[in-house]
Amino acid sequence: MGMEFNKETFRKDFTFKNSAKAIKRFPFPFYEDSYMYSVNMEPHVPGPKGSVFEPMFDVDEHYVAEMQDRAMVLAEDPLRCQSLPHMTLAGWDLLELIMESKARDYPEWFELHKDGHNWHWINRPLGIDQKFTFLDESTLPYGPMEYITRQSQGDFTLQDQRDDNLWIEAGMVTTQADWSLDFDIGMSFHEWHAPVPRAHELGVFDRALKFLLKLQHGAPVRRFNWTLTVDPLLDTSPENYPKWGPMRADISPENVGERMYLRVELQTLHRLPRSNAIAFPIRCYLIRFDDLVTVPKWGRRLHRVLRDIPEDLATYKGFLRNRDSLVKWLSQYDDGAPTSTGWMAD
Amino acid sequence: MSVKAPRISVTVAEVVEVNPLIKRFRFVRSDGQPMPPFSGGAHIVVEMDDHGTRRLNPYSLMSVPEDSSGYSISVRRDDTGRGGSLYLHQQVKPGMAMEIGYPVNLFSLDQRAKKHLMIAGGIGITPFISQMAQLTSLGGRFELHYSVRNRELGAYVDELKALYGDRIHLYFDDEGDKIDLDRLLAGQSFGTHLYVCGPKGMISWVRSTADAAGWPKGTVHSEEFLAPPVGQPFTVELAQSKKSITVGATQSLLEAMEAANVDAPYLCRGGACGQCETDVVRCDGHIEHNDHWLSDEQKASNRKIMPCVSRFGGTTLVLDR
Structure with missing residues (x-):
């Protein structure tokens, strides 16, 4: 694995591009030809070599550009990163988890040396060489959660556990699918999931909460979520809705393949040892429709999923107005052939 | 669904008699690696092979959470219990190999407290x-x-x-x-x-x-961890596994399920956490619930059971497991 990271942008001229290798390893989220909410969690154990599941935290060709984009978002809006005072210990837990995982999974890029609480962290792709004292905030340029999540792809939230509930009380959220940390911070599990249609009635959140309250350190789990985005914009936040909401009106049958992106979140959940909090990394992967249909199974399946999805889900995910165009475009890539179960390419 | 952390193979590093009733045990990892850090109030489940009977008992960690060189627990001897504490007091010596679970915290500090x-x-x-x-x-x-x-x-x-x-x-x-x-x-x-x-x-x-x-x-x-109570032996039918098992006088229902190779979820094994909650398909008789998890209403309905501490008396008990 060489140290080759894309020079690309996620705004304005949108030069983001997946290489052939990135397309091949894209985490296509649909296990079958239809979609409905479910708890759908499985152990986050190392997956096939080269897949996004191989490491604990995937670092790919977009790493450096995504971190530059995050820094720009934070410069404009510092409230994208917040941590309530009692969550600092959970922030240290997260820093330790990420540093240890990356140093283990990518020794050519990251190193962590410990001498008691004197730690030395080297991040070669970002050119960082930091000596600091573990659990002493004054020795880092930011709080521990902000420090490490400025160096980690994907959004992160930290949930405190008490009163048989989970409370979202810290986070770094700059690559989100239209939700706001500033709005949700301090909410309980059911409160921050309140806008999701159908899943409450299906009992999904009751079961998920019950499961997560018993989540064990040393046994992380994962699940997928997904939506659609116009252009490879990471920061589809409510705060910036006026900037990206109108882009959905630009979609026409002619530009679907080029400008529509499937946006997949690989979400993992980790019990943190010192704080007993739960870390929730939400890693976003984008793929252009033109690239997606190069895998015949994915083209067929995405056509069937979008064609058959209930209207309230299409509304919630924000693509109802373009659904007909998308389905018509995708239908060119669906010959009606059967698809195999599972998300891997045939 | 339940996802369990891997077990940790440990060596008993030290056994100290704290007073006539209490002994302290220190475990270090057999592979020489550091122990996972934990939060104050966490417990571990200690696995024991008590002359062929597999016992898994929870004990609070009392070592310093930052100290990754080992874990310590203190065990009070219960002369009338099922035998877990007696086994630890009488059989466990320094140098012995044992297995423990990852720490779990059901009694964590509220970090907001002043x-x-x-x-x-x-x-x-x-x-x-x-x-x-x-x-x-x-x-x-x-x-x-x-x-x-x-x-x-x-x-x-x-x-x-x-x-x-x-x-x-x-x-x-x-x-x-x-x-x-x-x-x-x-x-x-x-x-x-x-x-x-x-x-x-x-x-x-x-x-x-x-x-x-x-x-x-x-x-x-x-x-409060409950020790699974002793009682009369009873028979249980497990509908999913299509097995009929007998729970011995000093065995818990959960232990009997595990002995029959039935995969049953658990965390605390002491009636507190709710992880082993199981649906009752049929109950002709009386469930002695003993747990802190189910509500009084749920207990009275006889539709749920906690296999870690509950027992049964009667003719038929069928569980969805």
Whole structure:
């Protein structure tokens, strides 16, 4: 694995591009030809070599550009990163988890040396060489959660556990699918999931909460979520809705393949040892429709999923107005052939 | 679905007789790696091979959470129990290989608290020992009120006094000492959280006193592990596994399921966490629930059972497992 990271942008001229290798390893989220909410969690154990599941935290060709984009978002809006005072210990837990995982999974890029609480962290792709004292905030340029999540792809939230509930009380959220940390911070599990249609009635959140309250350190789990985005914009936040909401009106049958992106979140959940909090990394992967249909199974399946999805889900995910165009475009890539179960390419 | 962390292979590094009833055990990893860090109040499940009977008992960690060189637990000998504590006291020696689970915390500190007020009775001191160590390194405020039978059986009283001085308040039953709880609770500042671990009677006394004094429910925390009770043997049918099993007099239903190679979820094995909750398909007879998890209504309905501590008497019990 060489140290080759894309020079690309996620705004304005949108030069983001997946290489052939990135397309091949894209985490296509649909296990079958239809979609409905479910708890759908499985152990986050190392997956096939080269897949996004191989490491604990995937670092790919977009790493450096995504971190530059995050820094720009934070410069404009510092409230994208917040941590309530009692969550600092959970922030240290997260820093330790990420540093240890990356140093283990990518020794050519990251190193962590410990001498008691004197730690030395080297991040070669970002050119960082930091000596600091573990659990002493004054020795880092930011709080521990902000420090490490400025160096980690994907959004992160930290949930405190008490009163048989989970409370979202810290986070770094700059690559989100239209939700706001500033709005949700301090909410309980059911409160921050309140806008999701159908899943409450299906009992999904009751079961998920019950499961997560018993989540064990040393046994992380994962699940997928997904939506659609116009252009490879990471920061589809409510705060910036006026900037990206109108882009959905630009979609026409002619530009679907080029400008529509499937946006997949690989979400993992980790019990943190010192704080007993739960870390929730939400890693976003984008793929252009033109690239997606190069895998015949994915083209067929995405056509069937979008064609058959209930209207309230299409509304919630924000693509109802373009659904007909998308389905018509995708239908060119669906010959009606059967698809195999599972998300891997045939 | 349940996802279990891997077990940790350990070597017994030290066995110390703390007093005539309590022994302390220290475990280090057999592979020489550091132990996972943990949070104050966490417990581990210790696996024992007691002459062919597999026992898995939960014990609070009492070592310093930051100390990754090993874990310590203290075990009070129960001469009339099922045998787990007797096995640890009589059979476990330094150098022995054992298996433990990853730490799980059902009694964690509320990090928002301005002050932590702790009330311990007897062996209930152990989770507080790790909590006070963690609060000391985090700079948190705490105060412990520790009630023991007498000076001889007061485990760790001298060590705690030496470490924490006047933050430790000791009460010796045989000297007539008693915690003046009403006065203690009345004198606390806003933002204080109350924690209690000890015998059943003490927990309900502290909880009801705090409730009567108007303490919000979310500020009062307690932990009580139940030992699975002994009883008459009984037979259970497991519908999914298509098996009929017999639960022995000193065995728990959960242990009998595990002995029959039925994969049953669990965390605390002491009726507190709810992880092993199982649906009852048919019940002709009486379930002795014994747990702290199900509501009184659920218990009366006989539709749910907690295999870690519940027993049964009657003709037929069919479970969805």
